[in-house]
Amino acid sequence: xxxxxxxxxxxxxxxxxxxxxxxxxxxxxxxxxxxxxxxxxxxxxxxxxxxxxxxxxxxxxxxxxxxxxxxxxxxxxxxxxxxxxxxxxxxxxxxxxxxxxxxxxxxxxxxxxxxxxxxxxxxxxxxxx
Numbered sequence: 001x002x003x004x005x006x007x008x009x010x011x012x013x014x015x016x017x018x019x020x021x022x023x024x025x026x027x028x029x030x031x032x033x034x035x036x037x038x039x040x041x042x043x044x045x046x047x048x049x050x051x052x053x054x055x056x057x058x059x060x061x062x063x064x065x066x067x068x069x070x071x072x073x074x075x076x077x078x079x080x081x082x083x084x085x086x087x088x089x090x091x092x093x094x095x096x097x098x099x100x101x102x103x104x105x106x107x108x109x110x111x112x113x114x115x116x117x118x119x120x121x122x123x124x125x126x127x128x129x
Contacts, residue, residue, distance in 0.1 A: 024057065
């Protein structure tokens with residue numbers, strides 16, 4: 001279902017510990033095996049979650065968009081494969097394979113008009129020439 005977020009049933013695992021490590025390749029392969037990926041336009045898994053920090057691995061199909069998530073702190077977007085168009089009402093950026101976008105907490109120039117909402121990102125973006 002495009003646009004809908006569903007959670008796949010998963011085995012319990014530690015989301016916080018003094019030391020955690022992951023194979024992003026293995027995690028991504030697992031995401032793409034799940035029904036949420038096969039029938040939808042995205043799938044995700046929380047890898048790390050503490051009171052002040054979280055890391056979420058998200059797989060988006062080309063053309064999928066994510067909008068209106070609350071910005072509760074700094075955001076780092078790392079594109080493993082493909083491209084993401086990340087935009088607000090003030091600017092847009094395209095981040096490609098291996099690219100990183102960092103958004104500082106309180107960076108109002110990167111927020112959308114809806115207060116405390118972060119902008120949209122769209123998978124499969126191509127740079128505007």
